[in-house]
Amino acid sequence: MEIRTIGVVGAGTMGNGIAQAFAVAGYPVVMTDVAQPALDRGLKTVDSSLERLVKKEKMTAADKATVLSRIRTGLDLGALAEADLIVEAATENLPLKLDIFARLDAAAKPGAIIASNTSSISITKLAAATKRPDRVIGMHFFNPVPVMALVELIRGLQTSEDTYAAVEAATKAVGKSPVQVKNSPGFVVNRLLCPMINEAVFALSEGLATPQQIDDAMRLGCNHPIGPLALCDLIGVDVQLAVMQVLFEGFKDSKYRPAPLLVEMVEAGYLGRKTGRGFYTY
Numbered sequence: 001m002e003i004r005t006i007g008v009v010g011a012g013t014m015g016n017g018i019a020q021a022f023a024v025a026g027y028p029v030v031m032t033d034v035a036q037p038a039l040d041r042g043l044k045t046v047d048s049s050l051e052r053l054v055k056k057e058k059m060t061a062a063d064k065a066t067v068l069s070r071i072r073t074g075l076d077l078g079a080l081a082e083a084d085l086i087v088e089a090a091t092e093n094l095p096l097k098l099d100i101f102a103r104l105d106a107a108a109k110p111g112a113i114i115a116s117n118t119s120s121i122s123i124t125k126l127a128a129a130t131k132r133p134d135r136v137i138g139m140h141f142f143n144p145v146p147v148m149a150l151v152e153l154i155r156g157l158q159t160s161e162d163t164y165a166a167v168e169a170a171t172k173a174v175g176k177s178p179v180q181v182k183n184s185p186g187f188v189v190n191r192l193l194c195p196m197i198n199e200a201v202f203a204l205s206e207g208l209a210t211p212q213q214i215d216d217a218m219r220l221g222c223n224h225p226i227g228p229l230a231l232c233d234l235i236g237v238d239v240q241l242a243v244m245q246v247l248f249e250g251f252k253d254s255k256y257r258p259a260p261l262l263v264e265m266v267e268a269g270y271l272g273r274k275t276g277r278g279f280y281t282y
């Protein structure tokens with residue numbers, strides 16, 4: 001099956017980036033959300049992101065207008081009736097996503113593929129909420145979507161070869177690099193990255209070194225572009241904790257236990273850049 005039209009559910013951080021990536025690659029996109037202000041913010045973010053490309057002379061003003069004209073918006077999942085591929089990027093919440101998947105199944109045309117950008121929810125479980133489990137897949141984009149190359153493509157237990165092949169082709173068509181991953185807590189990137197950050201928090205609380213020293217060590221010793229604690233502040237301390245909880249719950253293995261300091265920082269509201277304070281002050 002060839003994918004020609006795209007639907008996106010959720011116009012937030014990830015949703016508007018996904019809409020932009022497909023629109024830049026020439027696909028008509030319909031982006032939905034539950035509230036008009038969210039759609040307005042999403043479109044504004046795309047506009048500013050494209051404007052930066054125009055300023056850097058990587059895109060002409062005319063091309064920017066064409067890209068923007070490819071993105072339509074709607075407040076109802078019914079607006080996605082024509083989409084061949086729908087990427088769900090709504091808030092990370094299991095009951096919410098199960099409800100969206102059941103309703104998307106009813107709204108989408110027969111044969112349409114429904115993908116989720118979830119970071120932690122089982123694709124198999126989301127697929128089971130629909131009557132087309134073979135046409136459900138995980139498409140895990142990375143933030144910021146327009147610049148990050150990777151998309152983890154997650155096969156649920158029920159995902160068909162056909163679905164995988166069509167989504168892999170669409171991923172490449174938007175200039176991204178797909179990596180095939182089994183449905184498993186944290187997939188690949190978060191499974192490896194978040195325990196490393198968690199260990200940095202343990203090291204900090206044990207007094208091994210200061211945040212700056214820990215980050216410098218990993219930058220200079222491992223060539224990481226950013227240290228683990230600065231990265232945690234960027235991701236959000238609460239998001240990091242949520243991923244560790246998913247890994248801990250999913251594997252029931254103590255090696256994934258969240259560092260107590262991580263829990264305490266979330267209790268204190270020190271969530272990183274978004275609250276002005278995390279391991280560093282902003």
Ligand code: NAD
Binds near residue numbers: 143
């Ligand atoms: P966000 O909070 O920025 O955006 C979520 C959007 O979903 C909001 O605009 C909200 O109004 C909308 N929404 C809520 N309920 C909805 C519904 N019923 N129908 C339509 N829209 C609805 O969140 P985000 O950071 O963009 O995350 C979206 C998804 O992407 C999550 O599953 C998250 O785990 C995943 N993800 C996030 C990142 C990241 O770095 N932020 C990276 C990879 C994956």
